[in-house]
Amino acid sequence: QQQVKQSPQSLIVQKGGISIINCAYENTAFDYFPWYQQFPGKGPALLIAIRPDVSEKKEGRFTISFNKSAKQFSLHIMDSQPGDSATYFCAASTAQAAGNKLTFGGGTRVLVKP
């Protein structure tokens, strides 16, 4: 059972364009929503994270939008660059879960064309 559903599986965007990745979750107890970036042959690295008490968080060209009522959150990459080409994972966790386990979405492979 996949509690966090991520879409699309892959996307291609031109340099300077906007990349948008969406995630939906089922467990209303989730209270921490991070996004990870993974380059080929490397481990995932935390990109940006949000908690449900805010609707949007921006760090540089990366923005998380959060819709608590719809149980959805999304990552926007503005002014996409070829160096942003990577696989992106959304995840969710709850402070109530033993060990604060992260549940990951299936990943989105992003290719930014120059």
Next chain:
Amino acid sequence: NAGVTQTPKFQVLKTGQSMTLQCAQDMNHEYMSWYRQDPGMGLRLIHYSVGAGITDQGEVPNGYNVSRSTTEDFPLRLLSAAPSQTSVYFCASRALNPYEQYFGPGTRLTVT
């Protein structure tokens, strides 16, 4: 400060063989975990530990054992490898607060 290290980087096993994937962290993090990554499945939690001497099962624990004798090390053991265990394995660590997890570089395992 090396962060999270994993060995080996690559491994090929025959069905039925056993092996241990090593993981170490030098950040004095209490929480460590093992994930496997398969195409389209994201990362799935195998086992985790909230401190030395304490381990628990994650989402896909069958076929894997762990132990945590020190804060730094968290090895993952495959007792009898199966082709279904072909995957990329990531170890991660974090402090109990904040939530940020640091991942190792991964071990690519192939079971034939």
